[in-house]
Amino acid sequence: MRPESEAELAEMIRDAAAPLRVVGGGTRTIGGGGASEVLQTGGLSGVTLYEPGALTLVAKAGTSLSEVERLLDASGQRLAFEPTDYRGLLGTDGDSTIGGVVAANASGPRRIQAGACRDFLLGVRFVDGLGNVVKNGGRVMKNVTGYDLVKLMAGSRGALGVLTEVSLKVLPKPEAMACVMIEGLDDSAAVGAMSKGLTSPFDITGAAHLPSGPDGTPLTLLRIEGFAGxxxxxxxxxxxxxxxxxVRIDNDPTSVAARWVQIRDVQPLQNTAGDIWRISCKPSDAPSLVGKLKPLAHLYDWGGGLVRALLPEGTDARLQLGHFDGHATRERGNGTTPVFPPEPAPVAALSRAIRQRFDPRGIFNPGTFH
Known part of the structure; x- marks a missing residue:
């Protein structure tokens, strides 16, 4: 199923007799395994409004991310939240869509400084589980009326409705960038160094650690962006x-950009055998959690607040980690454990009520959340 208009999409959803797996470009699909039909949004494409002076872009949900980025780049602008390209990590192909980016709340290394995708989302249009077209938000940050469905749809992974259009705030690209690189630190020392950098007055826009850098030596990276001087x-x-x-400084823009694409797209864990787990935690807890997992390989992002770990196939990371202040998500693998961590009972009840309100027939991406 590939609708070419919002009206056609609404009709397809109203007529659906079986669960639907909602996908954009199919590059970061998680869940939806219980669906019998695929609903692909690529037919809903095109940038409908771009005002560089107002830092605002409106695009249909099926518009490719590459098209959006090319358009922004031509005006010296970008998506500040630096969405991750999951194709190398998950072994998928195709072209990511802007709707898929929003549905996954896909946010890269710059999240620690600029914020997540949802923080730049101004408005949405979507079709709910009964085929109703819903609009919320607008083209300015202060447009908040009634329920904040804009924030709710970011990260909902198609479980509440099918996005048809998104409005985003964009930002200018920086004039220059540099990367301060520290070699030889173990995990605990690296987290301490990243925390030291992030609490300094120097406005760090990325803080990551590779336990095994390009030459095998541990490498800690701190990124700075802005005016050249x-x-x-x-x-x-x-x-x-x-x-x-x-310590050394890399101030070559091409080299710095390539280093952070490595971190953004988790390139050190690409082309590997095993399951990939994403652990969100307090940075100070990260090294001890990694010690419990004993991963085949791992890396730190967000100053240590995000750990990507490669584990043997079928490993239940949550069982090994036990209770901790954070959560673990299985990004790659076919284990029997749920992809997303279980929610506390009150939160789970609220989530069920929200899904019942927007998708009372339970047809969107079944099995994605539990």
Whole structure:
């Protein structure tokens, strides 16, 4: 099923006699395994409004992410939340859609400084489980009336409705960027260094750690962006904070961009055998949690608040981790444990009530959430 208009989509949903697996480009699909039919949104494509001066873009949900990024790049702008490209990690192909990015709330390394996808989402249009067209939000950040369905749809993974249009705030691309690199730190020391950088006055836009860098040596990365003079000054000042370590500065924009694409797309764990688990936690807890998992490979992002871990196929990371202040999601693998962590009873009851309100027939992406 591939509707070419919002009206056609609404009619398809009203007439649906079986559960639907809602996909955009199919690059980051998780869940929906209980559906008998695929509903693909790629026919709902095209940028309907772009006002560079107002930092606003409106696009139909099936518009490819690459088209959006090319359009923004031509005006010296970007999606500040740096959406992850999951194709290499999950072994998928195709082209990610902007609706899929919003539905997954896909947010990369810059989230620690700029915020997540949902923080840049201004408005949405979607079709609910009864075939009703719903609109919420607008083209300005202060447009909040009634229920904040804009935030609710971000990260809902198609379980509440099928997005047809999204409005996003965009930002200018920086004039320059640099990366302060610290070599040889173990995991605990690296988390401490990232915390030191993030609490400094130098406005870090990325903080990650590779336990095994390109040459096998542990490598901690701190990114700075902005005006050229400011970036140069802040990078030198930041490097001086770690003078006792092996520190160097990369200020080549091509090299820096490539390093952070590596982190954004989890490239060190691509082309590997096993399950990928995503652990969200307090940065200070991250090294001890990794110690419990004993992963085949891992990396840290968001200053240690996000860990990607490669585990043997079928491993239940939640069982190994036990109770901790955070949660673990299985991003890749076919284990018997649910993809998403179980919710506390009150939250689960609220989630069921929301899904019942927007999808009373339970036809959207069954099995995605429990």
């Amino acid at each position: 400011s970036v140069d000054y802040r990078a030198r000042q930041l490097a001086e904070l770690f003078a006792e370590s092996s």
